[in-house]
Amino acid sequence: MTLMTSWVESANSPDTDFPLNNLPYGVFSTNSLEPRCGVAIGDMILDMAALEEAELVTLWDEPVFDVPYWNDVMDLGPDTWEALRARLIELLSTDAPDQATVAPHLVPMGDARLHMPMVVSEYTDFYAGKHHATNVGTMFRGAENALPPNWLHIPIGYNGRASTVVVSGTDIHRPNGQLKAPDAEKPGFGPCKRLDIELEMGAIVGTSTEMGQPVTVAEADEMIFGYVLLNDWSARDIQAWEYQPLGPFQAKAFATSISPWIVTRAALEPFRTSTPEREKDLLPYLKEPGPMLYDIDLAVIIEPEGGAQEVIARTNYNEMYYSAAQQLTHHASSGCAMNAGDLLGSGTISGPEKDQRGSLLELSWGGKEPLTLQDGSERSFLEDGDTMILTGHAQGYGFKIGFGACAGKILAAIPYP
């Protein structure tokens, strides 16, 4: 697939995250505009609320873009999503007749503040990267028992906390919690000492299901509204002490960051790729009717306080063992109702090589092999002042489908009452 050109000149650069091929959905505000729906195009944002008011885009009897979330658009269903994308392409392509009427509704991205693109209904995090699960399992249970017996059969997931999903750029306080060193007699309470990232993709469910209603993998794929980058901040020491027998809780509850732009399934369509060959045959309900992953290059960048940005890992979303569609099918398999705005974290994405690992836990091998940064400092886990940045894009011929950054800076723990 090649670049689709736009009369918005900055959208035609091979370096922009947001060519006409992309058209991702976000929420923005400016000094004079309240938070509202917008579409990224080059270095501009199309003000969808203004476009709707000018009757240049009409999806529904009532306005759906003058609110700080895309959930209302999700509720209109896949046919409307498709119609919206077609209309946006029509308005923004090089030969668009409406250029003069649309141009006044473009806002420079530099003037805008970005917000959460949707109301997160519920957040579920999966554990579907085989390299990650193998690395973590090897560290905690030894190489012999690295993968739990269910891993090759179930896209393992757990419910996360939606109330602390925040948009890129939100500062993250180091969490407090119960900590217990393996040789300590009893736990203490204080700031986490092993604060980590998890490089993930987030799939956003756009179509709701009823309680009791299962969905096939093909149906699940069509239910997905789009994807974001996701950093599942993790307190490894809190997790180690709390997680048996019911899983991670406060170790993950303090924050999850996402990139601000929802990249639609339609934009990613040319980059579909298959999950790897199955090591054990999957149960029929999880079998994929076609390629359900995407070829998306990912990077993890660290920026120490006052220092330079430095890439510490590169990997690809195509490393996942299970796709978001498989995860969603499994999620609904018991009869669990799904809602528009549900966010599904892919699980940490690591490649087979050491510099392809999506967490510091793996990069520093549990703290035994600290990274040395360009400024000479070492990192096993995060320091206060570190900014962590995830980036990602699918590479077309002469264009990128980019996600924008998913960044967060670590601040000191809040003193406990």
Place this chain on the structure above:
Amino acid sequence: MTLMTSWVESANSPDTDFPLNNLPYGVFSTNSLEPRCGVAIGDMILDMAALEEAELVTLWDEPVFDVPYWNDVMDLGPDTWEALRARLIELLSTDAPDQATVAPHLVPMGDARLHMPMVVSEYTDFYAGKHHATNVGTMFRGAENALPPNWLHIPIGYNGRASTVVVSGTDIHRPNGQLKAPDAEKPGFGPCKRLDIELEMGAIVGTSTEMGQPVTVAEADEMIFGYVLLNDWSARDIQAWEYQPLGPFQAKAFATSISPWIVTRAALEPFRTSTPEREKDLLPYLKEPGPMLYDIDLAVIIEPEGGAQEVIARTNYNEMYYSAAQQLTHHASSGCAMNAGDLLGSGTISGPEKDQRGSLLELSWGGKEPLTLQDGSERSFLEDGDTMILTGHAQGYGFKIGFGACAGKILAAIPYP
């Protein structure tokens, strides 16, 4: 504390769940009324939307009772909750001057359909009953390792699924899922064979906190809007195969039932009681400044298809090792934002005796000691057609603070696509 008498005669019976002392909050509809907020009094429901329209109760500039949830009232804060209760007592007590103006807004409970009393923001389930944790631990890990090492230090919890929390009376389809017998080579997919209940109380958070904001146990107690009975339906066979290493997921996601009336903290105030003596000293952040549990008698009733109701267990909420206030404090301790409408399940409530156990898993000891019902049939786990009913009340002198029933009937599994 003695009975507060009302001019609604049925509220003065020692057998009603809903005397003037109680005044629990629900949502109801009738053939002619859309779902709206109501208050139970004897065998009647006070139509709060009508009362507000008649200006007999005014909490805010805008109406808050003409909606099918109490979340708007929660958002007004504890002072308003107190003022509302005082006003309701004023309107309904025996010597109320407004009897003639209020009476037309009473709806017979028999004419009403009850709905979910609130929008569940997020649902968290705990594991805070020591008898239950010991029983389950003994079955799965042996008596030596029954309690996990963290159990006496942490009110262990995990995030549940809010989208399938349903009101009493909602039928529950037996879930499908991945099942694997211990000696089977690989898993299969089909209807759960070990379907269970969990007798719990649910605490409803009424006050929101910001991300990063911890709360003391005393503050947490004041944040609680009220309590309901809660049945955390559980698929034991799905759970056994899926839960390592990240906890229960589809085994719990298909349904959670709650009783329809939110019994306020104020109504339960006379029944406060303390958590048991600590076996290990708690960390300071979890220490209670006073009694935070309640003396609430609980029962589990089974009604087989076409059969009679039969009590199979009796216990009390005062058997919990951790209170809801401690659970909420722990929940927020990492900086996790809490929201009005968050539902916290207590964990299964079992007493020390065999007939005080709050799950069939414990009552039948993993299926090894099936219960024999009055009709001669045996139960290790639930059969299709079984209706399970939880009841609970605090016993005053000549009155009860009751919760109404938390009931659900098991229907056959939905055929999988």
